[in-house]
Amino acid sequence: MVVKIRKHNLNESYKEGLVGIWWYTDNREFWDFSKTLDNAENDNGYLQYSTTKNHLNLWRKAVERFVKDKTKWDEIYNKGYKSIERGRVVYNIRTQCYEVICSKELVNDMNFRKACKDYFGLNGNRVDFEALNHYHKQELTGNPAIDNLYYDW
Secondary structure (H helix, E strand, C coil), rough: CCCCCCCCCCCCCCCEEEEEEECCCCCCCCEEEEEEEHEEEEECCCCCCCCCHHHHHHHHHHHHHHCCCCCHHHHHHCCCCCEEEEEEEEEECCCCCCEEEEEEHHHHHHHHHHHHHHHCCCCCCCCEEEEECCCCCCCCCCCCCHHHCCCCC
């Protein structure tokens, strides 16, 4: 095991957390794909889980990994990747701060904020919660005219 020792400025995060792509269920559980900063990908000054993976192309894998009842896989998968609150945790290299990007509903939810910081190991670090209009909960209806307005295909 290799242990890395990092020098820190007073303004820098002092404990390494995780970056990731996540969903947050109505049962207050995280479904995530995450990495340490050492394994994260640099995308224009932000360390993140991947520059190519996203909620759309990880949705099936998330359902298969996190839904324990296999008889529910198709039902949950068919509701679409936007049917559950979702977002990202990234690390801003310039500001040396973790950024939790999510819906405006979650930004103001103190229970979510605490759960997120605990889950991704962000306690003791600089963390900003930022709302992005792109992240809103929307279930597929089966009507292509409506679904195409809200889904990236």
